[in-house]
Amino acid sequence: MASAEFWYEFASTYSYPAALRVAALAEERSVSLAWRPFLLGPIFAAQGWRDSPFNIYPAKGRYMWRDLERTCAAMGLSLKRPDPFPQPSLLAARVALALQGDERANFSRRVFAAEFGEGMAIGDRATLGALLADCGIDPAATLERAESDANKALLKAECARAVEIGIIGAPSIVAHDGEVFWGNDRLEQALDWAAGAAESP
Amino acid sequence: MASAEFWYEFASTYSYPAALRVAALAEERSVSLAWRPFLLGPIFAAQGWRDSPFNIYPAKGRYMWRDLERTCAAMGLSLKRPDPFPQPSLLAARVALALQGDERANFSRRVFAAEFGEGMAIGDRATLGALLADCGIDPAATLERAESDANKALLKAECARAVEIGIIGAPSIVAHDGEVFWGNDRLEQALDWAAGAAESP
Numbered sequence: 001m002a003s004a005e006f007w008y009e010f011a012s013t014y015s016y017p018a019a020l021r022v023a024a025l026a027e028e029r030s031v032s033l034a035w036r037p038f039l040l041g042p043i044f045a046a047q048g049w050r051d052s053p054f055n056i057y058p059a060k061g062r063y064m065w066r067d068l069e070r071t072c073a074a075m076g077l078s079l080k081r082p083d084p085f086p087q088p089s090l091l092a093a094r095v096a097l098a099l100q101g102d103e104r105a106n107f108s109r110r111v112f113a114a115e116f117g118e119g120m121a122i123g124d125r126a127t128l129g130a131l132l133a134d135c136g137i138d139p140a141a142t143l144e145r146a147e148s149d150a151n152k153a154l155l156k157a158e159c160a161r162a163v164e165i166g167i168i169g170a171p172s173i174v175a176h177d178g179e180v181f182w183g184n185d186r187l188e189q190a191l192d193w194a195a196g197a198a199e200s201p
Numbered sequence: 202m203a204s205a206e207f208w209y210e211f212a213s214t215y216s217y218p219a220a221l222r223v224a225a226l227a228e229e230r231s232v233s234l235a236w237r238p239f240l241l242g243p244i245f246a247a248q249g250w251r252d253s254p255f256n257i258y259p260a261k262g263r264y265m266w267r268d269l270e271r272t273c274a275a276m277g278l279s280l281k282r283p284d285p286f287p288q289p290s291l292l293a294a295r296v297a298l299a300l301q302g303d304e305r306a307n308f309s310r311r312v313f314a315a316e317f318g319e320g321m322a323i324g325d326r327a328t329l330g331a332l333l334a335d336c337g338i339d340p341a342a343t344l345e346r347a348e349s350d351a352n353k354a355l356l357k358a359e360c361a362r363a364v365e366i367g368i369i370g371a372p373s374i375v376a377h378d379g380e381v382f383w384g385n386d387r388l389e390q391a392l393d394w395a396a397g398a399a400e401s402p
Contacts, residue, residue, distance in 0.1 A: 185387075
């Protein structure tokens with residue numbers, strides 16, 4: 001079966017619409033999808049950025065928010081800008097990584113909807129605990145696993161892996177043959193590629 | 202009738218596939234299209250960049266060339282990387298601006314095809330003269346007009362106008378209601394917008 005990885009970052013604006021539509025697109029193409037939360041911070045830091053490029057370059061930021069408005073409107077998704085932007089996403093990424101399968105995907109979608117659909121701050125334990133409970137997942141046990149040394153080390157390794165693969169932004173899709181596609185606007189192309197590559201000899 | 206502006210830069214990689222497909226997309230939607238050559242240099246300089254961001258950030262550059270390969274392959278367009286990249290595009294922009302209507306569009310497509318389809322250097326007068334002749338346009342008279350003070354001033358004004366409108370990259374489409382869309386991957390959305398906006402009251 002064809003497979004692909006969906007790499008996303010909770011602070012990333014375009015990861016929001018992508019997270020809310022990628023599962024259906026993968027299913028339509030019979031592509032099995034692995035959700036891989038990671039952090040853009042280390043990647044941006046390697047390029048000399050200490051903040052979101054959308055804050056460093058205000059004209060780019062203005063354009064992005066307007067473009068995202070159009071994208072969300074076309075999908076019927078609400079959009080409310082979280083303050084501050086970007087939101088601290090470290091703990092959310094650790095929690096997502098501490099979950100598996102559908103629980104990871106469900107929790108991740110819930111976080112994105114809260115953050116960009118409702119403008120909620122998603123940086124603290126209490127908020128993430130409530131979002132876990134919304135998904136029917138035990139908050140205390142999950143947060144404890146999320147903050148274990150092993151899980152922290154795993155997230156670091158995931159970020160290093162992202163750089164190694166050639167990921168430069170989020171969201172990204174990596175097909176099982178290693179092909180990297182960046183952006184919410186590349187999801188269809190990426191999953192078509194993954195489905196097609198599985199058929200080639 | 203619905204109308205839109207196609208803003209492009211001869212040194213911009215994604216302007217190549219965009220220039221070769223935008224006219225058909227506009228025609229399908231009955232959108233009248235104005236071709237507006239400009240320079241990204243002043244916009245990039247305002248962000249502190251003295252080179253293409255694809256050179257400043259090598260990981261982004263590697264991704265872009267691979268992504269462009271896929272885009273061109275899907276369109277059946279050849280792709281040959283010009284050396285050096287980016288190519289000096291000032292004179293080509295002046296020449297395009299000195300032409301009108303179909304001559305401007307034809308010459309612009311010819312330059313992009315030479316530069317990114319054949320890997321040709323497009324910076325000098327002799328090359329641009331030959332490309333003009335290919336299009337059945339008088340090279341000497343056009344180059345003289347291109348290098349007139351009035352035309353040079355016009356190009357400067359076009360670049361200032363691009364910043365004013367909120368253009369942050371090339372290619373961009375600006376609908377007649379002022380809505381800006383950036384990227385080869387936004388052409389359809391932009392022209393749909395332009396066609397739809399013309400119908401609203």
